[in-house]
Amino acid sequence: MKIVLLGAPGSGKGTQGAELASHYGVPKIASGDLLREAVASGSELGQKAKAAMDAGELVSDDTVIGMIRERLNEPDAQNGFILDGFPRSLAQAEALDQLLDELSRPLQRVIHMQVDNEEIVGRLAARGRADDTEEAIRNRLAVFAEQTEPLVTYYEQRGLLTPVNATGDIDAIQTRLIEAIEAA
Numbered sequence: 001m002k003i004v005l006l007g008a009p010g011s012g013k014g015t016q017g018a019e020l021a022s023h024y025g026v027p028k029i030a031s032g033d034l035l036r037e038a039v040a041s042g043s044e045l046g047q048k049a050k051a052a053m054d055a056g057e058l059v060s061d062d063t064v065i066g067m068i069r070e071r072l073n074e075p076d077a078q079n080g081f082i083l084d085g086f087p088r089s090l091a092q093a094e095a096l097d098q099l100l101d102e103l104s105r106p107l108q109r110v111i112h113m114q115v116d117n118e119e120i121v122g123r124l125a126a127r128g129r130a131d132d133t134e135e136a137i138r139n140r141l142a143v144f145a146e147q148t149e150p151l152v153t154y155y156e157q158r159g160l161l162t163p164v165n166a167t168g169d170i171d172a173i174q175t176r177l178i179e180a181i182e183a184a
Contacts, residue, residue, distance in 0.1 A: 001080030001082070001108065002080050002081060002107050002109075003110070004082075004086070004109075004111070005082060006110055006161075007112065007115065008141055009140050009144060010115070010137070012115070012166050013084045014030065016166070016170075019174050020174075024080065026079060027071075027077050028084055029068070029071050029072075029077070029081050029082065029084065030086075031067070031068070031084075034064075034068070034071055038067055045066050045067050048063045049064075061089070061095060065095045068083075090151060090154060093151055093155070107160055109160055109180075109181055111162055111164055112152060112155075114163050115167055117141050120137070121134060121138065162180045162181075162183075164177055
């Protein structure tokens with residue numbers, strides 16, 4: 001079970017990724033969680049990430065890939081994983097492919113969780129977070145669309161992409177995801 005969950009902010013990747021991880025007995029690996037853990041641990045990669053974040057910069061792809069490499073080498077990830085929020089760019093997708101080739105553990109499926117932008121705006125605005133203004137949400141969706149459209153094409157061309165309707169009841173979405181994974 002080696003899967004990437006691809007979807008806009010608010011598409012349910014975190015919720016569904018955790019459910020799928022539990023269902024299949026593999027870890028859900030979220031790049032944001034890895035960054036926070038690495039910074040908190042004070043590891044070499046964590047120090048590099050912290051320096052970039054403190055300077056208001058994006059953490060380099062090399063640093064993020066290094067964290068992914070470390071995490072995939074942990075014992076609980078040997079039988080598979082669900083990546084949430086990574087890759088976010090074509091360069092990261094290519095680096096991930098190279099890493100997984102080195103580990104002889106290629107991706108099996110990329111699930112594209114599709115949700116209408118208006119529903120996402122409603123979902124995220126309902127959370128009530130200070131940074132979840134409609135303008136900020138729409139900007140994040142525009143950035144996501146710009147960054148991930150090449151990923152959709154990349155994984156489609158490789159025969160790995162499966163679109164899944166991620167609207168409606170959480171259990172119904174979970175059922176659709178499992179059916180898409182197991183049909184592959």
